[in-house]
Amino acid sequence: MDAHETPMTVTRFTAMKSAGQKITMLTAYDYTMARLLDEAGVDGLLVGDSLAMVVQGHPSTLPATMEQMLYHAEMVGRAVRRALVVVDMPFMSYQLGVRDALANAGRILKQTRCQAVKLEGGADQAEIVAALVRAGIPVMAHLGLRPQSVHQSGGYTVQRNRQQLLQDSQAVQQAGAFSILLECIPADLAAEITASVQVPTIGIGAGSGCDGQIQVIHDVVGLTLGRLPRHAKTYADLKTAIQQAVAQYCQEVRQGLFPSAEHSFR
Ligand code: KIV
DSSP states (O other): OOTTTSOOOHHHHHHHHHTTOOEEEEEOOSHHHHHHHHHTTOSEEEEOTTHHHHTTOOSSSTTOOHHHHHHHHHHHHHHOSSSEEEEEOOTTSSTTOHHHHHHHHHHHHHHSSOOEEEEEOSGGGHHHHHHHHHTTOOEEEEEESOGGGHHHHTSSOOOOOHHHHHHHHHHHHHHTOSEEEEESOOHHHHHHHHHHOSSOEEEESSOTTSSEEEEOHHHHTTOOOSOOOTTOOOOOOHHHHHHHHHHHHHHHHHTTOSSOGGGSOO
């Protein structure tokens, strides 16, 4: 195994920050995609509760359940050889208190091969983060735009409360989080937070000053069905490729061209 194949760990994430190496992350929700992304060399995968939106077609992440997260995380965990796999704790799987959070995060590590969990919160969730870390469960804290609080915050908007974000970053670092995800924060503020903590920051809509970047895989490969978020960049047009392939398949079947002798048995 060379360095590229050596499995990623939370301590390697920290070492990458110290070495000034950018960390790459993407979301993944199933075996095939996880294998492709892992083999392409991404450092970390997130089984995001965004699956409620991009896989299930809901308007928010709130409907994702523990059972669904376990189902998808198990598929992703089984596919991956190198990347660090982080699993989102869905809405109401940790907000009820330490006991529930421990039980649910424990299920994620016991029943999937994934190595860490992510939860949304700063100082308000520091007690939960600390309890999980004490139990040996690595935690990524999610600050800035918190999709699970969309009804309270009033929408998916850029978060600019500098004092609060700096305090929250310190609080989750102090509680033992191995990494901090920063979503939709002005680039200069995200860079300031990144410089103020020892743990790596992973940005989405938070500029290039973060220690790493994460994107939703559907946005990166052109499978977004609605509006593409401003922070996303599309590197391939799989939507068109899939629709063209399917249109050609339908045409060949209708014309009797498929299956040909080559695809038939004697
Ligand atoms: O659920 C998710 O996909 C996320 C994004 C911020 C990457 O948390």
